[in-house]
Amino acid sequence: MSSPTRVYVSRLAGLPVYAPNGDQVGKVRDVVAMLRQGTQPPRVLGLVVEAFARRRIFVPMTRVTSVDIGHVITTGLVNVRRFEQRTTEVLVLAEMLDRTVTVVDSETTAVVFDMAMEQWRTRDWVLSKVAVREGAKRFRRRGQSHVLDWAEVSGFAQVEEGQGATHILAAFESMRPADLAAVLHDLSSKRRNEIAAALNDERLADVLEELPEDDQVEILAGLDTERAADVLEEMSPDDAADLIAELPTDTAERLLTLMEPDEAEDVRRLLTYEERTAGGLMTSEPVILPADATVADALANVRNAELSPALAAMIYVVRPPLETPTGRFIGAGHIQRLLREPPSELVSAVLDTDLDGLRPDDSLQAVAKYLATYNLVSAPVLDDEGRLIGAVTVDDVLDHLLPEDWREPDKPEEDHHAS
Known part of the structure; x- marks a missing residue:
């Protein structure tokens, strides 16, 4: 294997995984290991890789040909059935980082902030090193860090209440x-x-x-x-x-x-x-501007990083007040059109005023048809008085058109260790 023989697992999180031909298989999400009796270091079984459509699959270490800085390479023979954790397995990043363990020699407690896996001459990978940060002990400075052999710490087999999450979140x-x-x-x-x-x-x-x-x-x-x-x-x-x-x-x-x-x-x-x-699907916080706003004002508003791409695709111009329910709805501005206009131009001069808007009691099917008819990713919702009360975005429509369990992972079809 043309790669380092010792790798710290926190550095694996998010690394791209490639087949030999250069195609990306997915990204590393965790390392699967199996605890063993006594002081034997845990055996590393493989990697949890997030493949297409957020599907998590298992890649055995026997299929990993290179673990290097910046990437992982596999043989290309990867089982795409969904990973299902067994009771005898542990996820190193999710379950072992932030554990409180005991340093055997000093009998002090410490928190695990990383672990190293190492390939032995047998070509098996094991968790050989544990990086810990000790708590305060007498006059010793709090936070002193050590990299210890697996046999020099204990406590991984115990169930810990109130385990922290600082280091997994960093990863x-x-x-x-x-x-x-x-x-x-x-x-x-x-x-x-x-x-x-x-x-x-x-x-x-x-x-x-x-x-x-x-x-x-x-x-x-x-x-x-x-x-x-x-x-x-x-x-x-x-x-x-x-x-x-x-x-x-x-x-x-x-x-x-x-x-x-x-x-x-x-x-x-x-x-x-x-x-x-439409009322149940809408958000009450679309991008709303007055009639005297400029194109520059509109573009500045849609740069807000907290806006979803769908909400940022359109601005809504109304009479005061500007909070929903607003004053009378005037029209909508498509960001693609605004990008082609001088920054000093008034948005009221480049509005789409032909959109009648949705009504809050319009059905899901009516909303989907509306978006499809006008090729929109966002649409205004108006009350009987012509006031803007919100906007429906295509992502919210899809949430309700897809099966209720669409966010749920696929059920495993077969054993994830099959190769």
Whole structure:
């Protein structure tokens, strides 16, 4: 194998995996190992690789021909059946990082922040080294780090309550919310809740929006009530409304009471609409501008990194007030058209005023037909008085057109160790 014989697992997270012909198979998401009795280091069985359509597959180490800086190369003979973790296996990144262990010689406790896997002469890969950071002991400086042999630490076989998540989150820092959601979904409830608790409110809100409803409800229930309300405030109003609708009535009301009044008002208004209607699908926070705004103003607004691509594709021009429900709707501006205009041009001069807009009680099928007819990724929703009350985006429509369990992983067809 033309690669280093010792590799730190945190550096593997997110690395591209290639077939010999250069085609990318996917990205490394974790390392699968098996604990052994006594002081024998765990055997590394293979890699969890995220392939196309967020499908997680198992790549045995016997199929890995190179583990190098920046990439992993396989033989090309990869089983694409979905990975399913066995009870005898551990996921190194998800389950072993942030563990509290005991340093045998000094009997001090330490937290695992990385592990190294090494190829022996037998060509087997094992977890040979454990990188730990010790706690305070007498006059020793807190945070002293060591790289120890596997036999020099103990405690991995014990169930730890309240395991941290600092180092796994560092390994997955660059992941998109949808990818991190896929990782969380496949973990045990205990580990999923521990990692969710360690995320900041904004990051957790983004991840929750990508999880199945059951996972959303479970994670929210694991947070204290005030923090749950803070996370809901960070979510898009339509996603927050969908989640709150899944909660018991008394819990939902308590959370709405703790939210900021303006945020709660938006969610309450969305909850009044039937789920599979334009009102139930829409967000109350599209990009809204007055008639005297310029093209430069519009482009500055859609540069907001928190906007989804679909919401950023169109701006809506209205009479005051500019908060939904707004004043009378004037028209919509397509970003592609605005990019071709001088920055000083008024957006009112380049609006699409032919869009009648959707009504809040329009059915899901009517919304999908509307978007398809006009080749739109976003559409205005107007009330009977011609006021803008929100916008429906194509991603929300797809969420409801796809089967309810579309976010759920495929069921395994056969043993993931088959080659």
